[in-house]
Amino acid sequence: MKKLYGVIGDPVAHSMSPVMHNDLFELYSIDATYVAFHVKPDDLEDAVKGFKAIGLSGLSVTVPHKQSIMSFLDEIDPLAQAIGAVNTVVNENGRLVGYNTDGSGYLEGIKKEVPSFADKEILLIGAGGAARGIYFTLAQAGLKNIDIANRTTPKADYLVENCPYPRNSQVLNLEEAEEQLAKYDLIVQTTSIGMHPDVESSPISVENLRPTALVSDIIYSPLETKIMREAKRKGARTQNGIPMFAYQGALQFEKWTGIFPDIERMQSVCLKQLGGKKC
Numbered sequence: 243m244k245k246l247y248g249v250i251g252d253p254v255a256h257s258m259s260p261v262m263h264n265d266l267f268e269l270y271s272i273d274a275t276y277v278a279f280h281v282k283p284d285d286l287e288d289a290v291k292g293f294k295a296i297g298l299s300g301l302s303v304t305v306p307h308k309q310s311i312m313s314f315l316d317e318i319d320p321l322a323q324a325i326g327a328v329n330t331v332v333n334e335n336g337r338l339v340g341y342n343t344d345g346s347g348y349l350e351g352i353k354k355e356v357p358s359f360a361d362k363e364i365l366l367i368g369a370g371g372a373a374r375g376i377y378f379t380l381a382q383a384g385l386k387n388i389d390i391a392n393r394t395t396p397k398a399d400y401l402v403e404n405c406p407y408p409r410n411s412q413v414l415n416l417e418e419a420e421e422q423l424a425k426y427d428l429i430v431q432t433t434s435i436g437m438h439p440d441v442e443s444s445p446i447s448v449e450n451l452r453p454t455a456l457v458s459d460i461i462y463s464p465l466e467t468k469i470m471r472e473a474k475r476k477g478a479r480t481q482n483g484i485p486m487f488a489y490q491g492a493l494q495f496e497k498w499t500g501i502f503p504d505i506e507r508m509q510s511v512c513l514k515q516l517g518g519k520k521c
């Protein structure tokens with residue numbers, strides 16, 4: 243029988259996931275289909291019960307349901323529990339199990355650019371939901387020196403105090419981050435600043451950036467944000483949000499099917515979809 247997968251969100255119409263996953267089902271000759279479900283927050287519990295009743299095989303979860311869906315699932319993976327958000331649901335013999343592949347997707351995407359993280363100094367900009375997933379995952383993976391810069395420093399303090407994995411972290415405000423930028427090998431931009439249509443904004447000046455540094459922005463629209471453009475001007479390398487998006491989807495696909503898919507192809511599919519938009 244054909245298997246059914248989907249993404250739930252509000253809004254969800256512009257999600258790139260259906261095209262990306264349906265392309266993979268076709269590529270690997272899997273008899274399955276993936277659709278977008280527009281679910282309002284008040285309907286989430288009923289929707290999850292319905293998914294269970296009809297035997298849906300798996301879900302991607304996006305804004306605003308990543309936290310609230312947790313109370314309606316049968317089991318939560320420990321990393322997703324620590325992060326406090328689920329972006330992936332797997333139907334494991336009738337039990338709905340929640341995982342988080344956002345942070346691990348980021349880590350897999352950046353590994354290509356940074357083969358060894360030993361002694362690397364990392365600066366995370368932002369302290370919202372996206373930063374939390376990445377911070378906890380990097381710490382769980384054994385990365386030791388991860389500082390956090392945020393406009394509102396108590397939010398960064400909160401992440402540092404709540405992360406269950408060992409690491410050394412300093413909290414900075416955005417001005418301090420600008421001043422101390424030369425210290426860092428990897429800068430991870432996780433805020434929405436610079437995202438379309440706010441393309442002329444950047445959270446910090448990169449005047450003091452080391453030319454050997456790598457600046458990675460989790461934004462993919464535009465494909466090159468202002469902070470990336472300025473980092474390139476300083477001679478640094480950059481990465482946009484496409485690898486993270488493709489890898490979080492690849493890790494979902496692997497959980498659902500056991501196949502780790504063709505990541506280059508996934509990135510091309512995403513780029514093609516973004517090509518139609520104003521970047």
Ligand code: ATR
Nearest residue numbers: 368369370371372373392393394397432433434435
């Ligand atoms: P997400 O889930 O995408 O991470 P979020 O939880 O709303 O979204 O977090 C947004 C992040 O962007 C936060 O770090 C936020 O900073 P504050 O914690 O100080 O609010 C940051 N951010 C958003 N708009 C900003 C702005 N204009 N200037 C500086 N930081 C901003």
